Amino acid sequence: MKIEEGTVRVFDTTLRDGEQTPGVSLTPEEKLEIAIKLDDLGVDTIEAGFPIVSAGELEATKLMVKQGLRASVCGLARARQEDIDAALDCEVPYVHVFIATSEIHMKHKLQMSREQVLEATTKWVDYTKDHGVIVEFSPEDATRTDPAFLSQILEAAESAGADIINMPDTVGTATPESMFQMISRAVSTVKIPISVHCHNDFGLAVANSLAGIRAGASQAHVTVNGLGERAGNASLEEFVVALHLLHKKKTGVNTRLLYETSRLVSRLTGVPVQPNKAIVGENAFGHESGIHTHGMLKSPLTYEPIDPELVGRRRWFQAGKHAGGHGLAAKLAEYGLHPTMEQMKEITRRVKEIGDKGKMVTDADLSAIATAVIGGVSEEKKVIDLKNITVVTGTALVPTCSVKIVVDGKEYIAAETGVGPVDAAIRAIHKIIGPLADVKLKEYRLEATTGGSDALAEVLIKVEDRDGNIVSARSAREDVVLASVEAMIEGINKTLIKSRVRAARD
Ligand code: KIV
Ligand code: ZN
Numbered sequence: 001m002k003i004e005e006g007t008v009r010v011f012d013t014t015l016r017d018g019e020q021t022p023g024v025s026l027t028p029e030e031k032l033e034i035a036i037k038l039d040d041l042g043v044d045t046i047e048a049g050f051p052i053v054s055a056g057e058l059e060a061t062k063l064m065v066k067q068g069l070r071a072s073v074c075g076l077a078r079a080r081q082e083d084i085d086a087a088l089d090c091e092v093p094y095v096h097v098f099i100a101t102s103e104i105h106m107k108h109k110l111q112m113s114r115e116q117v118l119e120a121t122t123k124w125v126d127y128t129k130d131h132g133v134i135v136e137f138s139p140e141d142a143t144r145t146d147p148a149f150l151s152q153i154l155e156a157a158e159s160a161g162a163d164i165i166n167m168p169d170t171v172g173t174a175t176p177e178s179m180f181q182m183i184s185r186a187v188s189t190v191k192i193p194i195s196v197h198c199h200n201d202f203g204l205a206v207a208n209s210l211a212g213i214r215a216g217a218s219q220a221h222v223t224v225n226g227l228g229e230r231a232g233n234a235s236l237e238e239f240v241v242a243l244h245l246l247h248k249k250k251t252g253v254n255t256r257l258l259y260e261t262s263r264l265v266s267r268l269t270g271v272p273v274q275p276n277k278a279i280v281g282e283n284a285f286g287h288e289s290g291i292h293t294h295g296m297l298k299s300p301l302t303y304e305p306i307d308p309e310l311v312g313r314r315r316w317f318q319a320g321k322h323a324g325g326h327g328l329a330a331k332l333a334e335y336g337l338h339p340t341m342e343q344m345k346e347i348t349r350r351v352k353e354i355g356d357k358g359k360m361v362t363d364a365d366l367s368a369i370a371t372a373v374i375g376g377v378s379e380e381k382k383v384i385d386l387k388n389i390t391v392v393t394g395t396a397l398v399p400t401c402s403v404k405i406v407v408d409g410k411e412y413i414a415a416e417t418g419v420g421p422v423d424a425a426i427r428a429i430h431k432i433i434g435p436l437a438d439v440k441l442k443e444y445r446l447e448a449t450t451g452g453s454d455a456l457a458e459v460l461i462k463v464e465d466r467d468g469n470i471v472s473a474r475s476a477r478e479d480v481v482l483a484s485v486e487a488m489i490e491g492i493n494k495t496l497i498k499s500r501v502r503a504a505r506d
Helices: 028-041 055-066 081-089 103-110 114-129 147-159 176-189 205-215 237-244 254-268 290-298 325-333 342-355 363-374 421-433 482-506
Strands: 008-011 047-050 072-077 094-100 134-140 164-169 192-196 219-222 382-394 400-407 409-417 441-450 457-465 470-476
Touching: 008 055, 008 237, 008 363, 028 047, 028 055, 028 470, 055 072, 055 094, 055 114, 055 237, 072 134, 072 400, 094 103, 103 114, 114 134, 134 147, 147 176, 164 176, 164 205, 164 219, 176 192, 176 205, 192 205, 192 482, 205 219, 219 237, 237 254, 254 290, 290 325, 325 342, 325 363, 342 363, 342 482, 363 470, 363 482, 382 470, 382 482, 400 421, 400 482, 409 421, 421 482, 441 482, 457 482, 470 482
Parallel strands: 008 047, 008 219, 047 072, 072 094, 094 134, 134 164, 164 192, 192 219
Antiparallel strands: 382 400, 400 409, 441 457, 457 470
């Protein structure tokens, strides 16, 4: 296998190791949807699955092969005939064969001697290679394997025809220093390319992968959002961006598609991305502190090490108790609100007061405060307003909602069904708003602020417009459907006002 100097191959294992995340299981169609996205993203290899595991894995791998993707589709196999045959049966051009080589695994799991593992390495790499496919070989638990024995294994795999050797840190116990040493030794033992596969048990997967690359590895196994067994694998987005920006190395990945790929994987796997995760977390490009916001408004270089657009994101500012007048003023300007210095001081004081009560200040809260302080502001007039709402639900009925909404002074009525009354209500609003504005519900959070069945339901939402602008809104009521609808209407209003102000300015 030839790899261009200065370029690193990205081997994506979201659909294999990533799918081994506890609780994650994808249908063949969902796997195909993710594979198409990964192909657009520009990864070199897609590990489609472990074909011996189930009929679904086999079908998913076959679907990906048939799709004719640009990336190589790879199937995983233990060093045994039935696994390798299952992968070959999918007509993959690339098979990843592995066998454990650490004393712990050989004794407790395989019950095989070193000689037997060496023999199996030669036999099954040779067998796979005989079928004319690319063979990647992994000595599982490499980082806990005796270095001298590991070298013997690598030599055996190379002699048997392996095209590339992958070095797994199966339980994530490597450090950047030990990884550097192990990969340096591997690179000087064999002539074929070396790859790294790092797990995140100690939170070091990306750092270890980068150390492996510095030591001479030319490929890394990664997963979208860092999914994978236990604490996961090295995260694709963090690894690629660090490699490009900090190590000045190239990959085939189009970083502008990282965020949307992350969202798709999160949606289909049901695994949320932690808000403070690098690159793809919601807060990765959000600023709240007054000092930071002030600096950012002067020059993004002050507190932004990565241009958000490079990874398909936008920067945003949060109103909150840490925010200063500059940040809040910039945020209000987005809604066409321009308070005086005196008014700004009062708005900032009220925002901090809410923050000190431990509450989040939404965009709707901020402009409501500003409107109250400034007095009536023409742009602040609602674009849409809820006139009335009727909901029916029950065990013998499909939850149905009808709404009457006024948009720019004109009345619209729509009815929709849903999985529950809130879903039906949101769908009914969308039926009216959809043709007028491209706004989608991005996040919905329901909290009961008091105990008991008459508890106040607090709904916090985020809506996103076509250009990726996100607006947050909240409502609190005893009736959860009404709270949801009001929050949604608030969010849509804010989005529409914001885009109209922008359009008038441009
Ligand atoms: O972590 C690991 O060792 C693996 C192997 C199958 C390569 O995922
Ligand atoms: Zn793994």
